[in-house]
Amino acid sequence: MKITGRTASDIFENIRREAHAGRLAAGQALPPVRELAERLAINRNTVASAYKKLVAAGIAETLGRNGTVIRPPAHAGEQEGMPPGSPLMDLAGGNPDPAWLPDPLRALAASGYQPTLYGAPVLDPELERLAHQWLGPDCRDDYSLTLAHGAVDAIERLFAAYLVPGDKVAVEDPCFLGSLNTLRCAGLGPAPVAMDEHGMRPEALEAALAEGAQAVLCTPRAQNPTGCNLTGKRALELSRVLARHPHVLVIEDDHFALLAQAPYFSIVPPTSARWALLRSVSKGFGPDLRMAFVASDADTAARLGMRLAPGTTWVSHLLQATVRGLLGSEVAMARIRAAGGVYAERREALIAALRAHGLAAQQPCDGLNVWLPLPTGADAARVAQALAQMGWCVRTGDAFAVESVAPALRITVSTLEPAAATRFASQLGRYLREA
Incomplete structure (x- = not known):
């Protein structure tokens, strides 16, 4: 050399x-x-x-x-979704049920759209009002609001604003696929934070920060893949840990906020200088509506705003008008509330069906997925392969692992009717008993 x-x-x-x-x-x-x-x-x-x-x-x-x-070149890992035309029942894709998505074209027609030219305000004024109405009660009084092209885009922009390749980010273990891919592409290192049924464990977060993590990425409810939600007690414990590290960037990815059944509890302490709360519309309005609201401290908003300036990379006002129409429509929001209830019923139906066969899914949970730890000694890949032969496609837990993870399956329930859940649990239970 x-x-x-x-x-x-x-x-x-x-x-x-x-x-x-x-x-x-x-x-x-x-x-x-x-x-x-x-x-x-x-x-x-x-x-x-x-x-x-x-x-x-x-x-x-x-x-x-x-x-x-x-360093090896960055590469994307597994992605959410399944290729079209698969003969298998999709319990792996992480998608919402298309039947419960509101009609964006009807919302756009009702709300109206005026062509937007260079020099126009970045934020649609009425959308900004609706966003403040939604996020304001959960933020500090002095927060600022910006937009991004979805939650993953917001996370990437926040990382780019403060971090450099080689920095560590404290993340839940197991962790959302999109977050892991964002870290890989940015050259950042995931600092795994072990979890229990209430989310990040405080002592594990403390250890990650002690090892030099410069940012924390936390999902306060409907964590993907486990579905767990922070309790008020756990959020307070994590906030106390973060209060001892005021320089650390704290990002809360509240991606399921439109549909969540669990309450929101923040981990951001008053001492945090750099923080952001993200709320995407993708799960409720559809993944193709690439938009997320970012509430943050003023300095963070200014850094994000430099990347979303008029004339360069603002979020499409056509999208903004569509989201404005949906958020402002009582009909659309009533449909969203009903969809949240349907997803909860489908989660509970699967959990009950699994329980009937001696399988204990992680609870309590929210979101579109159910996390199922497998019996000790089970090979998750073989279980998934066997289920595929029966017509079911699921994801194995290792796709979400930062370090080691016990064998588990992530099962997307968004389109899983109760009768199908009963059949799935019966076939899975029989296979595990006979394996």
Whole structure:
């Protein structure tokens, strides 16, 4: 490996060029700092500075005693949804039931749309009023409001505003697929926080922060994949942990807010300087309505606003008019409330059916999914394969794992009628007994 340069910038550029050209392969170790410094006849601090820049740029990573190595290119992991045309019953996709989505075209026709040109306000004024009505009661008095193209986009923008490649983010373990993919693409490291039926465990969050996590991403209710909800007591315990780390960015992804049956409890302490509450409309109005509201402190809103300025990347006012029409329609919102009740009934029907066969799903839960820990020794992949042969498609828990996870299945219930739930639980129970 030939590395040249007399300054940290020269060394950095040389290694970056070699890595991008493929002459330095992923996982290939760079020379130890002392060795390269002697080879180039320069100060060790110069090499150390170059390596630090490579890590910050996401080109290399430090592996402690194993030195500094070229970082593998970012790649997306598993995605939500299933390919169209599958003959299997979809209990894996994580989607809402299309039959319960309100009609966006009717809402748009009722609310009206005026073509928006460069220089117009970023936020539709009436939508802004409805958003404040929705988020305001759950935020500090001095919060600011911005928009993003969905919750995952908002999370990516928040990370980009404050973090650099190599930073750690405390996340629930198991964790939402979209969050894990966002971390990978941004070159950030997930710091796993173990959970129980009430969400993040306080001592696990404290450990992740002690190890240097610069941000916390938490789902206060309907956590995906487990469906768990923070209680008021647990939220207070987590808030007390975060109060000892006021510099940490705290993001609450309240993605299921439109449909949630569980109450919302915040983990953001008064001492947090950087925080954001996200509420997406995708689960209630449909995944194709790519919009999320972001309530945050003023500085965070200003940083996000720079990326959503008029004339560059504002959220489409056509989408805003559609969401405005839906949020402002009593008919549409009544349908949303009814859909939330239907999803709750389908969750409970599946949980009861599983219980009848000696299988205990995680409870209490909310959202579109049920999390089912499997018996000790069960192979989740084999269970999923067997279910596929019976006509059912489910996701295994390892797709959501940050570290190790006990064998489990995530079962999407949004379109699962009670009779089908009974049949699914019977077939799964029989397989596990005979396996």
